[in-house]
Amino acid sequence: MSKKRFFISDTHWSDDRFDLFYRPFKTVKEQDDYMVEKWNSVVGKDDEVWHLGDFSTTDKGLDVVSRLNGKIHLVKGNYDDPRPDDKLEELFESVQKDKVLELSNGEEVAMNHYPADGKEDMFNLVGHIHSLWKVQRNMINVSCDAWHFTPISEDEIIFCMNAIDKFYDEHVFAGEVKANKKTVHKMNEGTDLLSEELKRTNRLAGTLNENKENGKG
Numbered sequence: 001m002s003k004k005r006f007f008i009s010d011t012h013w014s015d016d017r018f019d020l021f022y023r024p025f026k027t028v029k030e031q032d033d034y035m036v037e038k039w040n041s042v043v044g045k046d047d048e049v050w051h052l053g054d055f056s057t058t059d060k061g062l063d064v065v066s067r068l069n070g071k072i073h074l075v076k077g078n079y080d081d082p083r084p085d086d087k088l089e090e091l092f093e094s095v096q097k098d099k100v101l102e103l104s105n106g107e108e109v110a111m112n113h114y115p116a117d118g119k120e121d122m123f124n125l126v127g128h129i130h131s132l133w134k135v136q137r138n139m140i141n142v143s144c145d146a147w148h149f150t151p152i153s154e155d156e157i158i159f160c161m162n163a164i165d166k167f168y169d170e171h172v173f174a175g176e177v178k179a180n181k182k183t184v185h186k187m188n189e190g191t192d193l194l195s196e197e198l199k200r201t202n203r204l205a206g207t208l209n210e211n212k213e214n215g216k217g
Contacts, residue, residue, distance in 0.1 A: 005104075006043055006070065006151035009052035009077065009113065009127025010143040011035060014061030021130050021145055036067050038150045043070040049151060050101070051092075052127040052142055053077020053113030065091045075099055077113035077127060105158050115139060123161055135164055137173060 012021070013035070016028050025031035043049055049070040054077035056062050065072065074080065074092040088095045098112040100122070110119040111126075115136070118124035124139045131145035140160050142152055170177060 004044065004047045005154040006047060006049045007052065007111075007125055007142040007154075007157060008039075008049065008144050008147070008151040009075075010054045010130055010145060011051070011056070011064075012054055012061070012079070013056040013058075013064040015057040023145065032061075032064060035144065035149045036064065038148070040067075040069045041150070042153065043068070043151055045069050046071070049073065050075065050099070050111060050125075052111055052125060054079045054127065059083075062091060073099075075111050075113060103158060104154055107158075107161070109157075115141070125157065135160060135168070135172065137164065140164075 013032055014028055015021075015031075018025050018031070023031060025034065047070040049068075049072045051072055052075045055074060056064065057079050071093045072091075073094045074088060074096075076088075076095065076097055080088065085095050098110065098117075100108055100110050102108050108122060110122045110124045112118070112124070113127050115124075115126045115129060118126060118139055120138075122138070125142055126139055127141065127143045129141060130143045132141075134141055134146050140152075140157060142157075144150070164172075174180060
């Protein structure tokens with residue numbers, strides 16, 4: 001059987017903030033076990049997986065790597081950045097901030113964690129925003145929350161790229177319609193998902209740095 005390629009991001013293994021991401025789980029164990037099952041149901045042992053950031057929010061969550069099928073490459077997100085590359089390189093096939101990858105149809109895609117850092121002259125695979133949207137004019141969000149907690153196959157990516165290019169209309173890209181251009185929606189600070197993620201990342205980075213300075217990490 002030929003090797004397959006998959007994409008995913010924002011698994012947040014061992015993260016208990018189910019309400020923040022609208023995840024239908026009651027415990028961390030239930031969440032992690034379910035997502036491991038979904039992952040291994042499509043990914044074979046020799047398949048290639050590109051994880052586009054925020055693998056885990058805790059060091060304990062990194063242990064899930066041993067339960068997952070596939071050769072996993074990590075494109076770092078905000079929760080991966082505080083961890084030393086040498087530690088991550090022990091767990092993943094490769095570790096990088098971004099990557100340009102050629103798909104089986106010959107088209108290249110730019111991969112990074114943040115939609116705002118996408119390339120204008122290429123198609124982009126991104127994460128970070130969980131289930132807030134799936135596609136844009138030149139992007140696919142591979143966050144697991146948007147894809148039933150299951151890695152997306154390369155064939156699915158190519159299918160979506162073709163649909164975006166040839167079939168999707170203004171109803172798909174509703175953010176561009178006149179009604180949305182005239183309205184600015186302000187989110188309350190307490191419900192601003194991205195702001196909360198960045199705050200948590202900063203706290204995590206501070207803890208890691210403090211432990212390192214005290215000789216604990």
